[in-house]
Amino acid sequence: MADSLPPRRVGSARRRGVEKLRITSTSEWGRSDVDCAAQAGGSVSTYNDRELDLIIKSRTIVISEDVNSRMAGRISRLVTFMEAVDKDAPILVTINSPGGEAYTGLGIYDTLRYTSCPVYTLVNGLCASAGIVILLSAEKDRRFSLPSSRFMIHQPSGGASGTASDIEIKAENMKVLRQMYFDIIAERCGHEADAVSNKAKRDFWLGADEAKEYGLVKDIIDKRSDLPFQL
Incomplete structure (x- = not known):
């Protein structure tokens, strides 16, 4: 034709x-x-x-889905773009996520800490599991929550199959991952890793006020103008 x-x-x-x-x-x-x-x-x-x-x-990155590798790639590229435009201007990352891939969450955490731009995080719904690590990529005085947000900390989980040796290796790797997760929460919130581990033996839920008291966020805000900067 x-x-x-x-x-x-x-x-x-x-x-x-x-x-x-x-x-x-x-x-x-x-x-x-x-x-x-x-x-x-x-x-x-x-x-x-x-x-x-x-x-x-x-200069706002919205996380509103499960944490996965495709999201991580998108965030990495957006951070690269924003840093290229102005390395001194802040980046706001809003989080409403049930969590997802643990290693991907750690990768996003490292990416947001690596950039020259000052990073602020804001929870506007649910922040759970790997989402907690992303929240903690910002310094303590740059982490915020909206009033109705909920937070959840728990142990990383996963399945294992294969030979007995393979299962043993995967189990050891899961222990390493769990310790990395708890160490980040402990360091960034001002707790001992063992104390975090004890809290997270079962799903550990917090409201916005409790998250502030625990050290996950600095403050609870109602509107954009409450942020300590203007985009």
Whole structure:
């Protein structure tokens, strides 16, 4: 047919996505910023031009799903973009998540602590399991909660299959992961790791006021203007 589309080439969507970012960004970003964004590959396919532009300008990253590797990649790329635009401007990460992949949560934690930008975290719903670690990526005076939020700390869990040796190795690895998780909570909230472990033998639920008392957040806020900065 005369008006049929040409054959699609492998990788063409990725190239189009990067090109779209270049078009919208060159007017406001420096050349190095555009190159940095282009190196991020297919990340821009998640958003259209307008959405990506607004996200970069708002300097707000929204976590509102299970913690997974795809989310981690998206967060890493957005942090890279925002740091390239202004390494001194704050980044706000809002969290409403039941948790998810433990190692992915640790990776996001490291990413948010690695950036030069000051990171603030705000819980606006549920913050559980791996979500707790992401919350704690911000320094104590940069962690906040909305009034109705709920928090939950528990032990990492997982299944194991295979030979007896494989199961033993996986069990030991789970112990290491659990200790990493508790050590972060202890250090960032001002508790002993053993005390955190004892609390987390069963699901440990906290309301916003209790989370503040425990050291998970600095303060409970009602509106955006209560934050100690303006985006």
